């Protein structure tokens with residue numbers, strides 16, 4: 001698996017393709033159950049000697065021989081043997097990122113028909129824990145933790161009337177809270193003296209800034225590996241706030257930029273990441289936005305070096321003309337391999353997200369599903385077959401939504417166009 005490192009050598013950021021593949025795998029593993037306590041989960045840290053692991057599994061084997069239930073005993077012993085055999089083929093030590101192995105007889109609903117499965121995974125990020133578990137399910141929690149988003153910025157838009165906090169996680173803006181200031185407007189209409197009003201107003205601003213700083217600590221300090229904080233808003237309040245003595249120094253030193261935006265609230269947050277993109281250049285959000293803007297620009301210019309739509313993109317892949325394949329994660333189609341229960345033929349069919357009750361296209365008989373993958377997984381496989389770079393983009397940004405709705409969520413930037421007219 002390809003790994004993208006972002007500055008900090010200890011921190012690896014998964015590419016969207018890795019993230020997609022891993023989350024699909026976890027989803028699949030989580031759906032599997034054992035008949036009894038007989039599914040093995042094994043996490044081996046990077047660099048660990050595999051003969052030691054095998055030794056430990058042999059001890060487990062002799063203990064498992066005492067299991068009372070005959071089927072469970074047979075299943076556990078079989079699974080342990082399979083894992084030991086696999087480990088023997090894998091060399092002397094675990095690879096740098098470690099190894100994760102899931103093995104066992106999967107309950108398919110018919111007693112006696114359980115199927116032995118083994119999954120050997122080299123995780124895209126280093127695993128530091130050792131774990132051996134035998135349970136009625138696979139323990140995927142440690143793998144799931146790898147999916148935790150590490151590309152995170154804190155966002156704050158504020159003026160003298162309100163402040164909104166959010167996190168930019170990868171390509172997603174997660175709104176946390178809006179607080180109102182309680183600061184009276186500049187021009188008062190009361191009977192108080194102007195000076196007294198001014199003093200009260202300054203006091204209210206001071207209290208408001210203190211509250212904003214407290215929320216900033218509450219929301220931003222608990223984010224591990226926070227990459228920076230971007231602050232914006234209309235007017236000078238944001239500058240007064242950041243330069244004043246309000247923010248915790250740990251947040252203050254992470255402020256990467258101050259940006260003028262027209263709005264506060266959620267609208268202001270979107271403006272903030274768009275206008276402040278130069279401060280968060282290495283975020284996935286900005287990366288995808290730039291990529292899609294390049295795609296749209298070529299469309300607008302009527303360039304030869306861009307195509308969209310499945311058929312056109314596939315054709316260009318076959319010509320070797322594709323530089324970057326862009327696919328929206330909003331595409332939910334699945335590809336099923338099914339076997340007809342009456343005529344026994346097998347078919348590959350493509351279905352929309354929620355389609356059930358499939359029938360044989362030839363004899364209309366009932367079918368059973370032999371295997372299933374998403375269309376995106378198929379595109380990932382195809383792109384690696386053709387040696388093409390693939391980028392998965394979110395449908396939830398402004399550009400991403402347009403890419404899905406107006407272009408079907410599949411497009412490509414080309415290196416050359418074999419059909420280009422010779423002008």
Ligand SMILES: [Zn+2]
Nearest residue numbers: 340343360363
């Ligand atoms: Zn049939």
